[in-house]
Amino acid sequence: xxxxxxxxxxxxxxxxxxxxxxxxxxxxxxxxxxxxxxxxxxxxxxxxxxxxxxxxxxxxxxxxxxxxxxxxxxxxxxxxxxxxxxxxxxxxxxxxxxxxxxxxxxxxxxxxxxxx
Amino acid sequence: xxxxxxxxxxxxxxxxxxxxxxxxxxxxxxxxxxxxxxxxxxxxxxxxxxxxxxxxxxxxxxxxxxxxxxxxxxxxxxxxxxxxxxxxxxxxxxxxxxxxxxxxxxxxxxxxxxxxxxxxxxxxxxxxxxxxxxxxxxxxxxxxxxxxxxxxxxxxxxxxxxxxxxxxxxxxxxxxxxxxxxxxxxxxxxxxxxxxxxxxxxxxxxxxxxxxxxxxxxxxxxxxxxxxxxxxxxxxxxxxxxxxxxxxxxxxxxxxxxxxxxxxxxxxxxxxxxxxxxxxxxxxxxxxxxxxxxxxxxxxxxxxxxxxxxxxxxxxxxxxxxxx
Numbered sequence: 324x325x326x327x328x329x330x331x332x333x334x335x336x337x338x339x340x341x342x343x344x345x346x347x348x349x350x351x352x353x354x355x356x357x358x359x360x361x362x363x364x365x366x367x368x369x370x371x372x373x374x375x376x377x378x379x380x381x382x383x384x385x386x387x388x389x390x391x392x393x394x395x396x397x398x399x400x401x402x403x404x405x406x407x408x409x410x411x412x413x414x415x416x417x418x419x420x421x422x423x424x425x426x427x428x429x430x431x432x433x434x435x436x437x438x439x
Numbered sequence: 440x441x442x443x444x445x446x447x448x449x450x451x452x453x454x455x456x457x458x459x460x461x462x463x464x465x466x467x468x469x470x471x472x473x474x475x476x477x478x479x480x481x482x483x484x485x486x487x488x489x490x491x492x493x494x495x496x497x498x499x500x501x502x503x504x505x506x507x508x509x510x511x512x513x514x515x516x517x518x519x520x521x522x523x524x525x526x527x528x529x530x531x532x533x534x535x536x537x538x539x540x541x542x543x544x545x546x547x548x549x550x551x552x553x554x555x556x557x558x559x560x561x562x563x564x565x566x567x568x569x570x571x572x573x574x575x576x577x578x579x580x581x582x583x584x585x586x587x588x589x590x591x592x593x594x595x596x597x598x599x600x601x602x603x604x605x606x607x608x609x610x611x612x613x614x615x616x617x618x619x620x621x622x623x624x625x626x627x628x629x630x631x632x633x634x635x636x637x638x639x640x641x642x643x644x645x646x647x648x649x650x651x652x653x654x655x656x657x658x659x660x661x662x663x664x665x666x667x668x669x670x671x672x673x674x675x676x677x678x679x680x681x682x683x684x685x686x687x688x689x690x691x692x693x694x695x696x697x698x699x700x701x702x703x704x705x706x707x708x709x710x711x712x713x714x715x716x717x718x719x720x721x722x723x724x725x726x727x728x729x730x731x732x733x734x735x736x737x738x739x740x741x742x743x744x745x746x747x748x749x750x751x752x753x754x755x756x757x758x759x760x761x762x763x
Contacts, residue, residue: 396471
């Protein structure tokens with residue numbers, strides 16, 4: 324039961340990860356700073372998922388990257404490309420719209436349960 | 440520091456060469472970001488625990504498929520595999536029997552060789568099956584990776600109109616796969632029998648030490664005269680089997696094609712059997728000893744009659760099933 328619940332929850336979260344990551348890349352971030360800012364926002368993401376996800380987003384040309392070698396250690400910075408910005412805006416709208424509908428539906432459904 | 444090096448190696452050695460350096464550099468800077476000032480070995484272990492199993496991390500990095508044949512191609516793969524296996528087995532069987540027949544001296548009686556021949560035939564069928572399995576799987580594994588129809592872009596958009604072209608697989612009209620593959624197998628068997636009739640089809644007698652091949656029944660030279668038209672019939676039979684596999688039911692078109700095949704085969708048989716030296720001379724001598732004069736006419740007419748009945752029923756049965 325709990326493993327099933329876990330896998331369903333993982334599945335539920337997986338789709339939102341891209342959106343969460345894109346939202347944090349409006350300003351350039353390196354890997355670990357991204358982890359921190361996601362954590363601060365209350366979003367947990369496995370680091371072993373995050374770094375490969377960043378590379379995939381780069382391959383899909385949603386983000387661009389550059390190496391910053393001016394500091395004590397070299398860091399790879401990622402930020403949204405113009406395509407990424409466009410996609411992010413659309414995904415965000417879609418999510419807000421869907422989550423509102425789902426929210427309304429779940430709350431109404433909850434009320435029905437109570438009156439039955 | 441050593442642990443970090445080995446961890447990074449464990450990840451990158453599983454990745455394609457060209458992305459290794461970049462990922463290694465990024466991983467190192469990330470891990471160092473995670474560590475506090477003046478870290479201990481325990482801090483390193485904690486950081487690596489957070490990143491998890493290097494094999495799992497490498498798996499996330501790879502965008503190469505992690506399966507041999509994915510769901511998109513699996514169905515096609517299975518269909519082609521079954522088809523290839525049945526054809527491969529049939530062809531291997533014919534080839535093996537032909538090879539045996541060509542080397543057949545007649546010194547050993549055919550039936551005494553039978554167990555060895557059956558084992559050899561099974562061996563070559565299994566060998567052919569392994570070849571088919573290997574090459575089909577390899578081809579599909581490559582297609583899966585080259586992937587010409589990525590994300591179904593080139594795929595034909597499905598519409599309900601597609602259903603009109605498809606057979607209705609209602610049970611009573613369905614042609615079983617056993618019938619199809621059995622048909623292909625039967626074609627292989629009689630074709631082998633035809634081309635090597637002088638070694639395979641004959642009178643066998645028990646003369647004390649097992650069965651001996653006394654005389655072939657047919658005159659191979661006369662049989663051989665008809666090879667082009669026999670090849671046409673073999674082709675038609677194989678085509679019929681494939682059509683059955685595709686339509687999965689009897690249709691009027693299929694029944695018509697079957698009629699053409701049966702009529703052709705009957706005509707060829709009649710012409711062939713009425714050739715003046717259709718039977719082997721040894722067979723004629725043998726039969727003359729056993730039967731009265733006139734057996735030849737009886738045998739020819741009887742055979743043709745039986746074949747005719749069989750063909751007629753076969754044609755009728757096809758149309759009956761198509762109309763049903």
